[in-house]
Amino acid sequence: MTNNKKPIVVVEGLRKYYPVGNSNTSRARQMVHAVDDVSFEIAEGETLGIVGESGCGKSTIGRQIMALERPNAGKIWYDGQDITAMSESQLRGIRTEFQMIFQDTNSSLNPRKQIYDILATPMLYHKIATKENVKQEVERLLDMVGLAKSSLNKFPHEFSGGQRQRIGIARALSLKPRLLVCDEPVSALDVSVQAQILNLLTSLQEEMNLTYVFIGHGLGAVRYISTRIAVMYLGKIVEIADAKDLFENPQHPYTKALVDASPIPDPNLRDRSRIVISGEIPSPVNPPSGCRYHPRCPYAKEECKKVDMELQVVDSSSSHLCACPFYATNLAKEE
Numbered sequence: 001m002t003n004n005k006k007p008i009v010v011v012e013g014l015r016k017y018y019p020v021g022n023s024n025t026s027r028a029r030q031m032v033h034a035v036d037d038v039s040f041e042i043a044e045g046e047t048l049g050i051v052g053e054s055g056c057g058k059s060t061i062g063r064q065i066m067a068l069e070r071p072n073a074g075k076i077w078y079d080g081q082d083i084t085a086m087s088e089s090q091l092r093g094i095r096t097e098f099q100m101i102f103q104d105t106n107s108s109l110n111p112r113k114q115i116y117d118i119l120a121t122p123m124l125y126h127k128i129a130t131k132e133n134v135k136q137e138v139e140r141l142l143d144m145v146g147l148a149k150s151s152l153n154k155f156p157h158e159f160s161g162g163q164r165q166r167i168g169i170a171r172a173l174s175l176k177p178r179l180l181v182c183d184e185p186v187s188a189l190d191v192s193v194q195a196q197i198l199n200l201l202t203s204l205q206e207e208m209n210l211t212y213v214f215i216g217h218g219l220g221a222v223r224y225i226s227t228r229i230a231v232m233y234l235g236k237i238v239e240i241a242d243a244k245d246l247f248e249n250p251q252h253p254y255t256k257a258l259v260d261a262s263p264i265p266d267p268n269l270r271d272r273s274r275i276v277i278s279g280e281i282p283s284p285v286n287p288p289s290g291c292r293y294h295p296r297c298p299y300a301k302e303e304c305k306k307v308d309m310e311l312q313v314v315d316s317s318s319s320h321l322c323a324c325p326f327y328a329t330n331l332a333k334e335e
Contacts, residue, residue, distance in 0.1 A: 007041040007077075008179060008211050009065060014038045014074035016060050020285060032284045034060040036235040037074075039311075044178075047205065047212040049226030049243065051219060051258070053281060056232040058215045062181045065213060066100050067091050078179070096126050098179040099172035103187055105164035109156040115142075115167055116152040123174050141170040145200060162193035169200065173208075181213045186221050194218075198225050219262055223247055228319075231255045234284060234292040237311065241320040251314050251322035254293050291323070299326050 015038075017031040035057040042048045050058045063069045064076060067083050076084050078098065083091065102108035109118060119138045123129040129137040139149050145166040156164055165185060172180055182201070186194040198221060205212060216222045222229060223243055230240040231254065239252040250256040257275040279296045282288050288295055294304040304326070314320040 005043045005045060008044040008079055009042040009213075010075075010077040011041070011061070011065070012039050012075045012077075014061070014064060014076065015072045016057075016064060016069065017072050030285050033235045033287050034284060035064070035071075036287070038232075038235075038237055039074075040230055040237065040240060042179075042211060042213065044211055045205075045209055046227040047214055047225055049214045049216065049222040049229040050232060051216060051222045051229060052232035054217065055281070055284065057235045058217075058232055059183050061232075062100065062183050062213060062215050065179075066098060066181055067095075068100075096128070096175040097177050098181065099175060099177040101165075101168050101172050101180060101182045101185045103184040105156070105161060105168055105188075108168055109164060109171075111156055114153050114155055118156075118167065119171055119174050122171070126175055128175055137174075141174055144173065144204065145170045160193075161189050162196060165189065165197055166200070169197075169204070173204070177210070179211045179213070181215070183215045184217070185214075187216060187218060194221060201225060219247075219258060231258065234282060234287055236292060236323070238293065238323045239321065240311065241314075241318070241322075245318065245320055249320075251320065252293075252324045253297050253299055293324075299324075301326060 014035055016035040017033055019029045019031055021029055038057070038061065040048070050061060052058055064071050065078075067086070071084060074084070075082055078094070081094070083094075116135075116138055119141055120129070120134045123134055123137060124131070138152065142149060142151055147163065147166055147170070151159070156167065159167065168185075185201075186197050189197065201212070202225060204210060212225070214222060214225055226243045228240065229243050229246050230237045231246070231252065232238070233254050239246065239250070239255045246255065247259055250259050253275055254277070257277045260275050275298065277296055282292065282295060288305075290306045291297070291300070291304040291309045294300040297304065309323040309325065311321040311323050312325065314322050
């Protein structure tokens with residue numbers, strides 16, 4: 001971690017597999033390895049960005065942290081409590097402390113309810129507000145996210161995508177959480193609106209001392225808001241580092257390829273030695289042996305096909321971790 005604050009979330013050896021095929025067949029069922037032995041910590045008040053291709057397991061991690069699903073193996077501690085071992089009734093007592101902002105505002109907001117009901121109902125249920133002051137609290141939430149009080153009696157379809165996402169943020173904040181899991185909250189929005197939502201999230205974090213897990217595949221948005229970034233590939237974290245260090249000094253060939261894929265307007269500044277990812281991503285039902293990136297990696301060695309590379313410290317003076325011991329060596333030879 002990059003600061004001395006205690007971790008609010010600790011994930012250790014997390015695994016989540018999903019069965020595929022007909023459950024009535026007698027043969028062993030195949031499993032999708034969505035998340036496979038993932039570990040990390042999130043310090044209180046920071047933003048951990050999780051980035052990678054679609055299907056790499058980003059959103060699955062978010063659902064596990066939210067305790068919306070049970071992992072197959074591993075532990076998740078929230079504020080020192082093992083939420084993977086809690087019953088539903090025990091979870092109900094702390095659920096208000098971690099909330100989620102969803103990508104699709106069309107499906108995450110009830111189209112039959114007015115904005116007042118969407119925001120007031122959870123506050124009344126969890127006794128965050130009373131019948132006497134709930135309207136005042138709802139109006140305060142709308143003001144926090146930049147919406148007018150006249151929005152109260154409208155339905156979700158009467159708002160633009162960016163406005164609906166502001167409502168989603170207000171709903172998440174209505175229960176006074178400490179942790180927000182943001183599951184690609186800006187990927188469906190126009191670029192200008194993305195900037196507005198990211199700035200809103202940043203200001204709310206400073207104002208309320210919130211901790212974020214920011215899931216996305218747009219590198220620009222993830223870099224802008226994140227304190228640290230974890231790069232995922234096929235269910236595993238292949239690199240994790242401070243946001244600035246990760247973009248300026250990527251140590252895994254997959255991370256370097258993602259960074260290289262971002263267009264640079266000035267042709268004189270483009271890196272001629274950029275890495276281009278070739279081939280298709282392997283099936284998560286039958287992932288490759290050893291390093292999962294080796295079938296597409298230009299630096300792969302025979303050892304990569306056999307040994308599952310673990311995250312290791314890149315530099316003893318930093319918290320930069322990488323699961324590839326060969327890329328930096330090969331890069332030095334090329335130079």
